[in-house]
Amino acid sequence: MFFVVACFFFPRPMCELLHLKVPDPIIWVRTSGMLLFIISVFYIPAALDPFRYRATAIMHIIPSRACGSSFFLYSVLARGQEAGFLSIALVDLFFGVMSAIFLFLAFRTGQAPVTGASRG
Structure with missing residues (x-):
C-alpha cells in the first residue's frame, strides 16, 4: 500500500524518490495510485480464503504480478x-x-486452515 498512498497523496515526492521525471499533468501518477488501490481491493477475498476464491488467488500472480x-x-x-x-x-x-510459493504450498496441502470464522 506504500505505492498507493505515495502515488495518490504525494505524487511529486514519489517520482523524485524513484528518480523519475514528474509527468505533466501529474494526475497520471495519482491515477496510477488509484488503480493500484482498486486492484488491491479485488485481491482481499482471495487473500483471506484462497481455496474459495482460487481463480482470483491465481490471477493475483498470473497475469497480474x-x-x-x-x-x-x-x-x-x-x-x-x-x-x-x-x-x-x-x-x-x-x-x-513469494505469493506463488505460499499459494503453491497452500494448495499442495489441499485443505484450508481452520480459523475462528470457519468453525461456525
Whole structure:
C-alpha cells in the first residue's frame, strides 16, 4: 500500500524518490495510485480464503504480478525507460514469487486452515 498512498497523496515526492521525471499533468501518477488501490481491493477475498476464491488467488500472480514485473523490466532493460521503474518491477517480482510459493504450498496441502470464522 506504500505505492498507493505515495502515488495518490504525494505524487511529486514519489517520482523524485524513484528518480523519475514528474509527468505533466501529474494526475497520471495519482491515477496510477488509484488503480493500484482498486486492484488491491479485488485481491482481499482471495487473500483471506484462497481455496474459495482460487481463480482470483491465481490471477493475483498470473497475469497480474507476472505481467507487471515483466512490463517494467522490459521497459527499462529493452526500451530505455528510466531506471526508477526497476524498483517497481522488483517489488512486483518479489511479491509475485513469494505469493506463488505460499499459494503453491497452500494448495499442495489441499485443505484450508481452520480459523475462528470457519468453525461456525
